Amino acid sequence: MESYDTDDIIYALATPWAQSALAVIRVSGEGCKTMLANYFSPAKALLQAKNATLVHGFITEGKDGKKLDEVVAAVYTAGHGYTMEESVEFTCHGSLPGLQAILASFKRIGLRPAQGGEFTFRAFLHGRMDLTQAEAVQELVAAQSPRSQAMALSRLEGTLRDRISGAKEELLVVLASVEVQLDYAEDELDEFVFPLERLRGVETSLSLLASTYKVGRLYGQGARVVLAGATNAGKSSLFNLLLKQQRSIVSSVKGTTRDYIEADCSIEGIPIRLYDTAGLRESADSIEVEGIKKTEQLIGQADLVVYLVDSTDDARFPEPDAKTLLVYNKSDLAKAPKGSLSISAQTGEGIVALAHAMAERLREGVQATGDEQIIIESERQHLLLLQAREAIERAIALVERDIPLDIVAAELNEAMQNLGELTGEVTPADILQKIFSGFCVGK
Ligand SMILES: Nc1nc2c(ncn2[C@@H]2O[C@H](COP(=O)(O)OP(=O)(O)O)[C@@H](O)[C@H]2O)c(=O)[nH]1
Ligand SMILES: [Mg+2]
Structure with missing residues (x-):
């Protein structure tokens, strides 16, 4: 992947490549208004447009050239708009031939097709947002459940950024007092009392934030649920019933019954990838053996296994573990043991x-803490929060053992570094590139 260039004019279709009523093409970079005015009628209207104004007109192939589409252009001057660069967003008709002609024309006149995440990268570079907000843009677009969409929107507004800034400020106060102490010989100052409570406050705040990752991940990335059990237990019947009942938002079914079938649905707001597997039983059939191997693999990777038992059969079944839900099927035919989960995939x-x-099982141990509205779902953020917290814990332990302050200061600086990486101030360029290039619209 090439690294981003930031001083040229980029363009991209911001909506899916599909026939639709409207489509949006974005253009961003210094001088783009002047450049585009040569291919817009009335040119003057675009050229003279003030910040955040709309201009109605036509995209053309050049002065007095063929009209390609009738559009509305939203114009932003430098320092404004999404990227904080001079930019124009064309709302076009969602006609594929029309869009194709416009995109080809933009390429021909020397604009560069944007790489994934490039508009957001520019927005980040120009201080429009910090890294947690930039990541929230992608998380918002990719959200699979109303809850994760709402959580991402809150982070986009800067709630996470503000929380981390607060922690950084507190940490800075502690560091400053330590450094003052280090700068003067001990006897020059009154007895130094380390602001331990303040540091513990930061530690608690970061701990709370890190602990929201489980919830964020559950509602953001969802869970893998595997339907397992003997052949004829009713797995496929339950699979179909769940998909029908839970109104899958996206339903991508693939594989064969001999192997496994997967589909997406949502249960109580949790995005679920549901797997219907081959029956777990002894077999000499090589294709079936392969299917059973796959099933075992899927069970290994599952967040939850729904193990179906045929109530009409006294089949053996595994001792349920923490991630297995034992369910008796065919309740219409036979009674299940008292207190057990019992269903009929038929009725x-x-x-x-x-x-x-x-x-409930998926949410176990992942409840959000009380008023905690800021919830993270990024593994990167989670890791850095944990690292910062650990550095602070080490600092606290050192203070409690009266270890010299310069060693304490090193740990505090380490925590500051972690938090700076989190918000993007000191994030290495290659990591930034990796984060932004992973952004995409649609699938
Ligand atoms: N009466 C009754 N039959 C069921 C029920 N669930 C599944 N079956 C039947 O049991 C057979 C095996 O079901 P299927 O879903 O293919 O099981 P799988 O092999 O585990 O996928 C089919 O004939 C189903 O119609 C149920 O709850 N009640
Ligand atoms: Mg089946």
Whole structure:
């Protein structure tokens, strides 16, 4: 992947490549208004447009040239708009031939097609947002559940950025007092009292934030749920029933019944990837053996296994572990043991309770803490929060053991470094590139 250039004019279709009523093409970079005015009618209207104004007109192939589309251009001058660069956003008709002609024309006149994440990268570079907000843009676009969409929107507004800034300020106060102490010989100052409570406050705040990762991940990235059990237990019936009942937002079914089938749905707001697997039983059939191997692999990677038992059969089944939900099927034919989860994949009896039990099991131990509205879902952020917290814990331990202050200061600086990486102030260029180039619209 090439590294981003930041002083040329870039363009991209910001909406999906598909027939639609409207489509948006973005252009950003110094001088783009003047450049585009040569291919716009009325040219003067675009040239003279003030910041954040709309201009109605036509994109053309050149002065007096062929009209390519009738559009509305939203114009931003430097220091404004999404990228904080001079930029124009064309709302065009969502006609594929029309869009193709415009995009080809923009390329021909020397604009550069933007790479993934490049507009947001420029927005970040120009101080429009910090790294947590830039990441929130991608998380917002990619959100699979209303809850994760709301959490991303809150981070985009800067709630996470502000929380981290607050922690950094506190840390800085502690560091400053330590450094003053280090700058003067001990006997020159009154007895130094380390601001331990202040440091513990920062530690608590970072701990709380890090602990929200489990919730954020559950609602953001969702969970893998595997339907397992003997052949004929009713796995495929349950699979179909769950998909129908839970109104899958996206449903991508692939694979074969011999292997496994997967589909996406949502249960109580948790995005679920559901797997229907081959029956777990002894077999000599080589294709089936392969299927069973796959099933075992899927179970290994699952967040939750719904193990179906045929109530009409006294089949053996595994001792349920923490991630296995034992469910008795065919309640219409036979009674399940008392107190067990019992359903009929045929009549639908007990399915709502099962879906709830699945959601409850997935949420176990991942409840958000009280008023904590800021929830993180990025593994990168989680890791840096943990590292910062650990450095602070080490600093606290050193202070408690009366270890010299310069060693304490080194740990505090380490924590500052971690938090600076989190918000993007001191994030290495290659990591930035990796983060932004992972951004994309649609799939
Ligand atoms: N009566 C009854 N039959 C069921 C129920 N669930 C599944 N079946 C039947 O059991 C057979 C095996 O079901 P299937 O879903 O293919 O099981 P799988 O092999 O585990 O995928 C089919 O004939 C289903 O119609 C149920 O709850 N009640
Ligand atoms: Mg089946």
